[in-house]
Amino acid sequence: MADAIAPDGGRDHFNAQAARRKSSAAMIALEKANHEPVDIVEDVALLDEADRRLAELGYVQVYKREFSWLSCFSFAMSISGLFASVATTYVYPLEAGGAASAVWCWLISGFGGMCIALSVSELVSAYPTSGGLYFTCKYLAPEAWVPEISWLCGWLNLLGQIAGAASTEYGCAQLLLAAVSMGSGFSYVPTNNQTVGVMAAVTIFHGGLNSMSTAALEKMTRTYVIFHVGVLVSCCITLLVMTQNKHPSSYVWTNVLPEAGWTPTGFSFLFGFLSASWTMTDYDATAHIAEEIKNPELKAPWAISTALGFTYIGGWLFTIVLTYCSGDIPTTLASPVAQPAAQIFYDNIGPAGGVFFTVAAFIILNFTGITAIQAGARTVWAYSRDEMLPLSRVWYKINKTTTTPLYSVWLFTMCCAIINLVGLGSYTAIAAIFNLTAIALDWSYCIPILCKMMFGKFQPGPWHLGKYSFWINAWAVTWTLFVSIIFVLPTILPVTPQNMNYVCVILGAVAIFAIGYWYAAGRYYYTGPRVKAQLVEGAVVDSKFTRLPESDEKSMTKSITES
Secondary structure (H helix, E strand, O other), rough: OOOOOOOOOHHHHHHHHHHOOOOOHHHHHHHHHHEEEEEEEEEEEHHHHHHHHHHHHOOOOOOOEEEEHHHHHHHHHHOOHHHHHHHHHHHHHHHHHHHHHHHHHHHHHHHHHHHHHHHHHHHHOOOOOOOOOOHHHEEEEEHHHHHHHHHHHHHHHHHHHHHHHHHHHHHHHHHHHHHHHHHHOOOOOOOHHHHHHHHHHHHHHHHHOOOOOOHHHHHHOOOOHHHHHHHHHHHHHHHHOOOOOOOOOHHHOOOOOOOOOOOHHHHHHHHHHHHHHOOOOOHHHOOOHHHHEOHHHHHHHHHHHHHHHHHHHHHHHHHHHHHHHOOOHHHOOOOOOOOOHHHHHHHHOHHHHHHHHHHHHHHHHHHHHHHHHHHHHHHHHHHOOOHHHHHHHHHOOOOOOOOHHHHHHHHHHHHHHHHHHHOOHHHHHHHHHHHHHHHHHHHHHHHHHHHHHHHHHOOOOOOOOHHHHHHHHHHHHHHHHHHHHHHHHOOOOOOOOOOOOOOOHHHHHHHHHHHHHHHHHHHHHHHOOOEEEEEEEOOOEEEEOOOOOOHHHHHHHHHHHHO
C-alpha cells in the first residue's frame, strides 16, 4: 500500500504561497491552480518505478518508454555532434587567436563544460521529467519565488534550445554546400541566400522525421553513435597519415595570430572558447526525453555525463589533429566555402576524401538536428503542460497515432527556421545565434544550480556527486559567468554593422518579450510547474475532474484503503 501524496502537500502548498505573495494577480492564479481537476485513473500496483516517481513529481505518464541504455547514450552523443560540431565551429578559435587558441581553449572550456554537465546530471537524476532543469526550480527555489524563477529559467532554456537547433540546421546547410563546392572544384561558391534556403529545407525535413513515433525515433538514434565514432577515428588517422607538412608542436601549442584587432592580443585568444562551449551544451536534452526513457533516474544522468566526457576528450583530440594539419591558417580561413575544417580535408586528403568526410559531418550533424528538435518539442510540450506558453492547450495535445506532440514539434521547427533568417543579412549575424546558444542554455542550468547551492532544499537521486557536488556546482556557475561576458563582445575590432556581435540584441529582444508577457498575462495564470497528478493510498490521481477538498480527499483515501 502506498502512502505518498503529491510532494507539494496539495492545497497547503498553494495556500502557503498565497499567504506569502501580495500580488492580487498571483493570488488569482494560485487560486485557479488550487482547483485544478483531478481524478483516480489507475492503481499504483500497476505502475513501474519510473511512472510512480513521475506521479510523485505531479505528472501522469503519457509517452511510451522506448529508450534503452544504448539509445540514451547515442541520443546524448548525437546532441553534441562531436565530429560535425567541431568541424563547423573550428573557424571561431582560428579567427580568434590561431592554432594555440584552438587547442588551449578546447581544453579549458571543455573542463568548465564538464562541470556544468555533471551538475545537470545530478539534478536530472533527482527530478527526471520532460521539463528538464526548468522543472527542478519547483523543488529547489523558495515556494514564494517559484513562479518567477521558473519563468526566467524556462524562457532562457527555450531560447537556448531554439538557437541551438537553429545553428545546427544552419551548420548542416553549410556542410552540404561545402561538399557541393568541393565536388565542383570550387567553381561553385554558395551564397548566404542559398545557405538559408538549404537550411530551411533541412529543418523541415527534420521536423517531418520528428513527426514519427517514439519507437521509430529510438530505432533511428540507437546505432548512430557507432557511425559517429567510426567517422571520427577514421578521419583523425587519415589526416595524420596523409598530411605531408604538419605543423611543429611549438607552432600548434604557442602560435597566436593577432588578427581580431583586440589589444592585448591575448584577449582575442579568449574568443576561441566558443567552439567547445557550443559543442558541449544542451546538456539537459536527454532530460527532456526522460518520460520516454526506462529508469530515467539512472540512464539519463549516466548518458549525459559519459557522452559529454567522451565529447570533451574526443573533441580536444580532434581539434589537436586538425591544428597539426591546418596548413597556412590565413589561407585556410580564406576558404571559399567558409569552412576551415572542410578545406583541411580537401587540402590533405584530396577532393574525394574531402567530400567524403564533409558529407559524413553533414550526416552526423543531421542527427544532432533531429535530436535537438525532439528535445525542443518535448520542452514546448512540458511547458505547455504547466500553461507557461501562449496557446498552451494547443501545443500540449498528443497525436493519437504517433503518441507524440506534433503541434509542439512543428512550432519548434518553425521557430528554428525563422530565427535563421538573420543569415540573409550577414554571416556574422549567424555567429550571434551560436553565441546565444551557449549563453542562454548555460544560464538556464545555472539558475537551478544556484538555487540548489543557496537554499538547501535539494534531495539527491540515485546518481549524485557526493562531497564534490558543491565545488563542481560552484565552478560551473563561475565559468558560465566568465564566458557569458566573452560571448556578448564583438569578436573583431573596429566594430562595423557587418562584424557586430548581435547576440546582445537578440537576448534583449527576448528579455523584453518574456518580461512584458509576464506582466501582461503570465502573472495572472502561471504558478510554476503544476501538479497534474497525485499519488494517494493505492491510486494515481489525474487532472480530469475537480480536486476534492482535503477532508474529502482523506475520506476517499480511507475508503480505497479499506476496500
